[in-house]
Amino acid sequence: AELELARGSTATAEGRLEELITTADAPLASEATFLLARSYRNPARRAEAWAIYLATSPPSPYRQQALTARAHALLDAGDRDGARAIAQGLRNSGAVPEVVVQALRGLDARLER
Helix, strand or coil: CHHHHHHCCHHHHHHHHHHHCCCCCHHHHHHHHHHHHHHCCCHHHHHHHHHHHHCCCCCCCHHHHHHHHHHHHHHHCCCHHHHHHHHHHHHHCCCCCHHHHHHHHHHHHHHHC
């Protein structure tokens, strides 16, 4: 699917990736969602891709990474309150996995602007 995206076969690639979002293989589902969201030019559509993935209840740290990616997409779409709610929820959840700490800092920096 990644090669298809690079070649411009977006519709074919997106179809393949959409099928993988709900797979039980957590790393594969996360990577598929990342590629799918990147393929969308519309930030609201990117946020929706992440919402669909999050509805599958991915395990940590994939869940937290997806939340930060969704928050960035929401910010891009103009939903500052939605992004702020995600950031606050992550901070309130206790220990954030180390792999997510930098992403949360970047999100916080964008929210402070």
